[in-house]
Amino acid sequence: MYRSSSDVMMQIILFSRSSISLSCVSYHRRYSNMMPKWTDLEFLIRSHLHVKVLKNKLAPELPRYLDLARKELDYGWALDVPQPEDWTEVDIQHITRMLIARMSAKVFLGFPTCRNKKWLKVSIDYSIDAFTTAFILRMFPTWSHFIVAQLLPSRYRMKQEVRTAMQVVGSLIEKREDNARRRNRGEMVEDDEDTLMHWMLDNGTEEEIKLQEMATRQCVLTLASIHTTATNTANVLFDLCAHPEWFPVLREEISKVNSAIGSLDEQPETGVRRWHSKLEKLDSFLMETLRFNPPIILGPQRLALQSLTLRDGTHIEAGTKISFANYHHMHDPEVVPDPNTFDPMRSYRKRQASPEEHHRHQAWLTDINENLSFGYGNQACPGRFFAVAEVKMVIARFLDNFEFKFPEGKSRPLMKFADENSFIDPSARLLMRKRKVE
Numbered sequence: 511m512y513r514s515s516s517d518v519m520m521q522i523i524l525f526s527r528s529s530i531s532l533s534c535v536s537y538h539r540r541y542s543n544m545m546p547k548w549t550d551l552e553f554l555i556r557s558h559l560h561v562k563v564l565k566n567k568l569a570p571e572l573p574r575y576l577d578l579a580r581k582e583l584d585y586g587w588a589l590d591v592p593q594p595e596d597w598t599e600v601d602i603q604h605i606t607r608m609l610i611a612r613m614s615a616k617v618f619l620g621f622p623t624c625r626n627k628k629w630l631k632v633s634i635d636y637s638i639d640a641f642t643t644a645f646i647l648r649m650f651p652t653w654s655h656f657i658v659a660q661l662l663p664s665r666y667r668m669k670q671e672v673r674t675a676m677q678v679v680g681s682l683i684e685k686r687e688d689n690a691r692r693r694n695r696g697e698m699v700e701d702d703e704d705t706l707m708h709w710m711l712d713n714g715t716e717e718e719i720k721l722q723e724m725a726t727r728q729c730v731l732t733l734a735s736i737h738t739t740a741t742n743t744a745n746v747l748f749d750l751c752a753h754p755e756w757f758p759v760l761r762e763e764i765s766k767v768n769s770a771i772g773s774l775d776e777q778p779e780t781g782v783r784r785w786h787s788k789l790e791k792l793d794s795f796l797m798e799t800l801r802f803n804p805p806i807i808l809g810p811q812r813l814a815l816q817s818l819t820l821r822d823g824t825h826i827e828a829g830t831k832i833s834f835a836n837y838h839h840m841h842d843p844e845v846v847p848d849p850n851t852f853d854p855m856r857s858y859r860k861r862q863a864s865p866e867e868h869h870r871h872q873a874w875l876t877d878i879n880e881n882l883s884f885g886y887g888n889q890a891c892p893g894r895f896f897a898v899a900e901v902k903m904v905i906a907r908f909l910d911n912f913e914f915k916f917p918e919g920k921s922r923p924l925m926k927f928a929d930e931n932s933f934i935d936p937s938a939r940l941l942m943r944k945r946k947v948e
């Protein structure tokens with residue numbers, strides 16, 4: 511058992527596979543880790559509009575949103591990705607963050623906000639400041655939070671970022687209201703862009719659509735969607751450089767899929783989903799990268815709302831925070847054979863076994879014994895379908911166009927941890943150059 515910071519009943523119990531099946535008990539996860547009182551995130555406890563929009567709008571219309579994201583990737587590529595002829599050191603984490611931030615902004619807030627430098631900066635910086643604030647507070651006892659919170663520069667930056675978000679979101683709301691007024695007067699006005707935020711405005715309660723809450727929620731969505739996906743994309747590249755024998759294998763797959771159904775750029779509207787689902791080896795590689803580098807090493811996390819006793823006699827008091835030891839579980843030899851070997855074709859081999867198996871073992875599918883990187887159960891990551899496609903779009907383009915390797919004397923950067931969250935050493939770099947195709 512690992513006792514975390516301050517809060518009275520903050521016990522994190524590390525369950526092993528024998529003691530609990532998360533699907534058979536009812537837990538409700540709270541956002542307590544983010545120190546909501548001091549990060550202005552208390553509204554997340556009463557309202558899940560940010561989850562509803564992903565389940566009810568993004569998921570059913572995924573092909574269309576993926577296509578919009580792909581077009582924004584085209585635009586960002588020319589701005590964010592250097593085109594060196596010779597080996598050049600690059601901050602690959604920064605590049606992937608920019609590309610993913612643009613794609614997220616396009617689907618959540620639309621054009622021209624996805625090109626707004628102020629918004630792109632907020633969408634990257636807010637997560638860092640929110641996590642920094644929460645992690646520092648978690649090191650101090652609850653009684654001192656009032657004082658410590660006043661001393662944290664990251665908390666003041668967060669507040670400034672929310673103010674900027676309010677300007678950006680506020681002007682989008684005003685434009686939408688103005689369009690509605692003009693339509694009522696019988697003027698011809700273009701349809702509003704079908705963004706995820708517009709769905710939230712149409713479907714939120716009075717409280718949920720208030721400017722401050724909507725703007726903060728957009729920041730929360732950047733926190734959930736950008737660093738996770740960008741880190742994972744960078745991790746795939748770091749793992750490829752550590753195991754360069756897989757470069758030709760993945761390139762061959764991409765080239766075969768492109769020859770068979772057209773490259774990413776040639777996909778017809780809504781074709782991205784079909785295209786990326788054909789990249790089965792890349793999907794398998796991504797799963798192995800996530801198994802070694804999950805964004806969170808204790809998850810899923812839930813809070814017991816009432817006391818209960820599990821089948822094996824373990825008693826859980828109401829208020830206990832429960833966490834599954836996902837990293838440990840995914841490296842248990844009884845669950846994953848030879849778990850410490852990086853074997854990127856594990857799930858690919860399983861998919862080839864039979865037509866039934868072919869539909870299973872995919873990166874976006876959560877599975878208690880295979881894939882906990884996106885959480886589990888009805889509170890599993892609602893953005894995972896989008897995330898997996900984003901990673902594959904970016905990686906396929908990188909592999910098609912560039913070669914990568916570690917700088918002289920460097921190797922795969924070790925993951926760093928802040929409590930249960932993991933991230934890549936920010937100073938890690940890669941060398942890249944344009945691919946010379948004979």
Ligand code: HEM
Pocket residue numbers: 539560561564734735736738739742805806809810811882883884885886887889890891892893894896897898
């Ligand atoms: C590779 C990228 C990503 C990874 C590894 C990841 C992982 C996770 C994990 C582990 C959880 C907690 C699930 C649980 O407790 O069972 C989660 C929650 C969440 N994720 Fe993701 N995620 C990624 C990308 C995204 C994207 C792109 C979006 C949005 C489009 C998103 C939106 C969310 C939201 C809103 C939640 C909170 C769900 C809730 O409170 O019920 N994530 N994610």
